[in-house]
Amino acid sequence: MQFRTKISIPQSDFPIDYDSKILSLGSCFAVNMAEKFDYFKFENTCNPVGILFHPLAIEKLIDFAVSGKQFCAEDVFFHNERWHCFDVHSDCSHSNKDELLLNLNTILESTRLQITESTHVIITYGTSWVYRNIATKEIVANCHKVPQKQFGKELLSVGAIEKSIQNTLDLIQKVNPKATIIFTVSPVRHLKDGFVENQQSKAHLITAIHTAINQQLSTNNYFPSYEIMMDELRDYRFYAEDMIHPSQVAIDYIWQRFSETSISEESLSVMKEVETIQKGLQHRPFNPNSESHQQFLSKLQDKMMQIQKQFPQIQF
Structure with missing residues (x-):
């Protein structure tokens, strides 16, 4: 796709390659990008406790993991026949309290290892709007469909977000x-908050990120996912049917822009080979037993072996 308006994005000084270990944290757009990493066979982990939308939720997860903290009985509650934790996504919820705590604390241990070993940590913030539990006065990551009257809604200030980013x-x-940290703001608009409120929320995130990383080392970067969606893809044909989430065409385009600036040239050529193999694996022949298809499979197997010889961690 060609566009008249194209955002200038500097090349990363610490690009991702096939020896990199990537940890992705944040909103549902983080999942979209992680799926791309998975497809192209990069070593990637995404959202160990599920989707987290705001900076304080991501900070708390990292704090628990790095500091060796654990969830305890006071951190979970029973609602709608399942046990939940306000600090994680409902995907982690469980019918058994002890199993939930065991799972969460096991995840914290593995997350600490992932943070320690990652070459790149990609953090995608979705919103500045948060919900505070009125009873505990704690800001939650997920309300788990608990009645709204039990929460107060707040907009995080730029200063509060900047402090969270610094933490x-x-x-x-x-x-x-030595980890390279890449921040980005999700292009998914939180229109339930309101059109004006969504813009204010994204503006707070963007301002705080730039203020924080400008005071930090050059290993911290900003990738403009939200700006690409708003300025390069400013047409409703780039949205999914709900007119909120980016369409697959938009996701593919943002990934392309990310690849151009954040992935090494050597790895870009390997990605083309991996994509050829992936498309070959998805191919469905009219006659699976034909000689031509068997030759096709043999050549595909050779390509896979060549890639795996160079990068043993890649599995198809």
Whole structure:
């Protein structure tokens, strides 16, 4: 696709390659990008406790993981026949209280290891709007369909977000000072908050990110996912049917822009080979037993072996 308006994005000084270990945290758009990493066979982990939308939720996860904290009985509650934790996504909820706590604390241990070993941590913020539990006065990551009257809604100030980002950076650098951290703002618009309120929310995130990373090391970067959606893809044909989430065409385009600036040239050529193999694996022949198809499979197997010889961690 060609566009008259194209955002200038600097090349990363610390690009991702096939030896990189990537940890992606944040909103549902983080999942979209992680699916791309998975497709192209990069070593990637995404959202160990499920989708997290705001900076304080991501900071708390990283704090618990890095500091060796654990969830305890006071951190979980029973609602609608399942046990939940306000600090994680409902995907983690469980019918058994002890199993939920065991699962969450096991995830924290593995997350600490992932933070320690990652070469790149990609953090995608979705919103500045948060919900505070009135009873505990704690900001939650997920309301788990608990009645709305039990929460107060607040907009995080730029200063509060900047402080959270700084805490997040300090925690990661404490155990992994060499990690490259890439911040981005999700292009998904939170229109339930209101059109004006969504713009204010995104503006707070963007301002805080730039203020925080400008005071930090050059290993911290910003990738303009939200700006690409708003300025390069400013047409409703780039939205899904709900007119809120990016369409697959938009996701593919944003990934393309990310690849151009954040992935090494050597890895871009490997990605083309991986994509050829992936398309070959998805191919459905008219006659699976034909000689031509068997030759096709043999050549495909050779390509897979060549890739795996160079990068043993890649599995198809």
